[in-house]
Amino acid sequence: MIQKDKITSINQLYGVLMFDGNKWHTVTDKMTFPRADLSMNMFLDSRGIIYVGGVRADYTGSNTPYSFIFESTDGLNFTPVQQFIDATGVGKIWNFTEDKYGNVWAGEYTTHSKTTGGHLWRRRPNGIWTNVANWAPPEDHIHQVYYCPFRDALYVAIGDRDHGILKLPSDKINADGISASDFNFILPIDPNGKGVEVTAITSDSLYIYVGMDMHAPNTNARSIARITDSGISQSMEYVYPLAGCGVWGWADVDDAGNIIFSVRAINEWSCTDNYVNQILVSNDHGTTWTIVKDFGSSPTSSGMDHAGLASYYATNWSGLYGSGNGWGGKSLRGTIGRVLPANTTFYVDGNNGIDWTNFGTDQTRPIKTLNYLELLDIHPGDTVVFTGASTYGSPLIAGWSGNEANNIYLRGNTTSIFSGGNVAHIPTVAETFESAKASWNFTLNEAGGPITADTSIFHEGVQSAKIVRGSSGTTSLSLKNVATANVAENDKFYISYWLYYPSDITSSNDTTMLRMYDNANYEMLLQIRPSSVTHLINELTFVTSSNSATIVPSRKSLTSGTWHKIDIEASMHTTSGYFKMYVDDELWFFINGIKTITSGAKLNNVQFFFKPESNHLLYR
Structure with a gap:
């Protein structure tokens, strides 16, 4: 099947570029x-x-x-x-x-x-x-x-x-x-x-x-x-x-x-x-x-x-x-188009790839740089595979996105390294969804302590993404820019990441693992609880508003010592929103008919929380 509308918006009148x-x-x-x-x-x-x-x-x-x-x-x-x-x-x-x-x-x-x-x-x-x-x-x-x-x-x-x-x-x-x-x-x-x-x-x-x-x-x-x-x-x-x-x-x-x-x-x-x-x-x-x-x-x-x-x-x-x-017109980067089957795999090799004359759809002809990867018209269902032994020092800020029916998959190996991951060095992958790059770019911001790379563990198949943990105190990693600029009432919001807890949770302090709040300070929390008379070991609970107006237990335990794939979908509405959470592709929460945002507000921040001995995050 030919996947339609594969040619990106371009300035069409002047010249032709096979380069920048x-x-x-x-x-x-x-x-x-x-x-x-x-x-x-x-x-x-x-x-x-x-x-x-x-x-x-x-x-x-x-x-x-x-x-x-x-x-x-x-x-x-x-x-x-x-x-x-x-x-x-x-x-x-x-x-x-x-x-x-x-x-x-x-x-x-x-x-x-x-x-x-x-x-x-x-x-x-x-x-x-x-x-x-x-x-x-x-x-x-x-x-x-x-x-x-x-x-x-x-x-x-x-x-x-x-x-x-x-x-x-x-x-x-x-x-x-x-x-x-x-x-x-x-x-x-x-x-x-x-x-x-x-x-x-x-x-x-x-x-x-x-x-x-x-x-x-x-x-x-x-x-x-x-x-x-x-x-x-x-x-x-x-x-x-x-x-x-x-x-x-x-x-x-x-x-x-x-x-x-x-x-x-x-x-x-x-x-x-x-x-x-x-x-x-x-x-x-x-x-x-x-x-x-x-x-x-x-x-x-x-x-x-x-x-x-x-x-x-x-x-x-x-x-x-x-x-x-x-020459003769305003400067802009070359853009490309394609007519390709759905669910195409693109290959990137930072050492042996070739940009412009390679299109990356064949493993023997990979592309080279993240800048060029940004230009490709990646569609939902496509996969990007990093091959070879390469270190990518610049960020990938892409204008493409998956959707709720089809993800875009990024795959790596133990010899493909993404550098960066703090305020001084922004993360390598910052997906900018479906709008113009100029208004969607965001960075991950630290608060409460530095975020450091963790090389003691790895994730088979996606090592090219970044594994980080908090190094002291209670640390959070924020997606403030993208949330503040774009997510409002009647929008849907998607988060996908991998999570790793080295050992079981034993303390009831600082149990928040994810926090989303709007600019009117209405918040939704995911918390991981220690074993108690009311909770299972490593049980996830969903909480809304600062005074805990809604507390929903999952009645499921997160297994320590292994990676878990987390997918979240939230429908932003003042009275009839919903919150879904999948763990390893299994539905753990579907809380419907709730307030997920204040009327007229925008989502102000999304925070991932860390403790030095616990939460590890793999983001891409």
């Missing part, structure tokens, strides 16, 4: 760098080289723009390797493609008023770029170039005269001395007798898929079509009749066979309403389509116009699509 957009802004040598708002789709080839084509970053809008093909081996340090034929026409490369011989192809896309025609480039494996073919006006620029590995043919989407698609046959792909005369127009007209022009192209073993860009008014002017090419003859059928104003910016087929098309709204050719900004997916060779992301249909909305794509032969690629701003 903030880093682009740190580059000072603009003479060797592409300007992201005047570039288009980026490309990764089988050698690990990243390509982008567009205007050099020293262009300010008032000086002369120079367009180049740029290459990079790290996505940050670029080299301008080939100047355009139409060097000063604010030209861009719409996309790149690689054939089975290791040649990389690209076509110049320059505006009608600046172009001298359609110019096609080929890069040989030795790194030399050559202008191999040119088409004079009225063919005036190249939208996309696509090598089909299933048909060993090169397809060129040339514009803007609706003359069809150019095709270079197999015997010419790796030949020297080719020219425009070696290409033939295929499918000059569609099944309805209209002139054919396309932008985005991709393929699988059955069909070639194209996004239409026809200029004669007709109902299929912006449709998706699939093409059958026998090598001798071709036929076309429309499979997604887009009725709206848009242009197909990119297309891809991922490793699972999902066909992905992205459309951005455009106001041209008398199309002034019904703007379309969407990403569509088909998992049945184009027969049916699902909108997995809709960016809006207003005149100011913008779809994911460009992306980071990869060669069919790029083995270090796993379906990563990035978009964002570098």
Whole structure:
């Protein structure tokens, strides 16, 4: 099953990132760098080289723009390797493609008023770029170039005269001395007798898929079509009749066979309403389509116009699509999208992982950093596994969250270490639920004494989380920031953690293990009791309000000397709230129809309490 809506909210208009957009802004040598708002789709080839084509970053809008093909081996340090034929026409490369011989192809896309025609480039494996073919006006620029590995043919989407698609046959792909005369127009007209022009192209073993860009008014002017090419003859059928104003910016087929098309709204050719900004997916060779992301249909909305794509032969690629701003727009971090099955496992290795070109969905291709893990669109039911021997010193502040039906699981090992855990070093994992990071970030704050790591015990399978205990007196660990900012009446509140008591409770002093209270000082407590005439040994009790208006015993004992998984769900209401507590997935409390918060108040604090000889907490 394809899990829908897997592509995160992004700034869609400018540029494409397969790396951190903030880093682009740190580059000072603009003479060797592409300007992201005047570039288009980026490309990764089988050698690990990243390509982008567009205007050099020293262009300010008032000086002369120079367009180049740029290459990079790290996505940050670029080299301008080939100047355009139409060097000063604010030209861009719409996309790149690689054939089975290791040649990389690209076509110049320059505006009608600046172009001298359609110019096609080929890069040989030795790194030399050559202008191999040119088409004079009225063919005036190249939208996309696509090598089909299933048909060993090169397809060129040339514009803007609706003359069809150019095709270079197999015997010419790796030949020297080719020219425009070696290409033939295929499918000059569609099944309805209209002139054919396309932008985005991709393929699988059955069909070639194209996004239409026809200029004669007709109902299929912006449709998706699939093409059958026998090598001798071709036929076309429309499979997604887009009725709206848009242009197909990119297309891809991922490793699972999902066909992905992205459309951005455009106001041209008398199309002034019904703007379309969407990403569509088909998992049945184009027969049916699902909108997995809709960016809006207003005149100011913008779809994911460009992306980071990869060669069919790029083995270090796993379906990563990035978009964002570098030069020419505000700085933001690159973000990504995916179309993946539900309940996916992601792998992280701080020493051997690779960010951006790895997506972490294969244990042999883990990602590297927590910063990159933050960007992944982790969904309920997914699992994050830390492998290898690594120490993670920076915090993980993620914008994803599980829900009451499906958790997000973090798994580790005894050689993956999360550092931090007090005021000076905030905890490694601070999950920020489902809102913007800027308003949800929180730290765990100590009170009453320091919290220290405990290496005398461990928890098999989640050692990458932090085990801590109080070192003196009665110590508490608070989640004050997240509670104060967000949890109010009619909200639900979830807590999940692991708890360990080395020995049985013998004292009736300081029995509180968890405390939640609002900013009107109404509180709920969980207490662990010693054995007595009224309580079992290590019995948990639930208490509400400061004068103990409600005391509910669990009539269950917490076993000492072992870890217990604690899951709490509280519905915040003034009269009809509830409190649930699960211990090791068994329901211990379900107290319904109670006051859990003061009217108009917000939850002010959540505190975990420690004693040096007792409560140990494992948090993540």
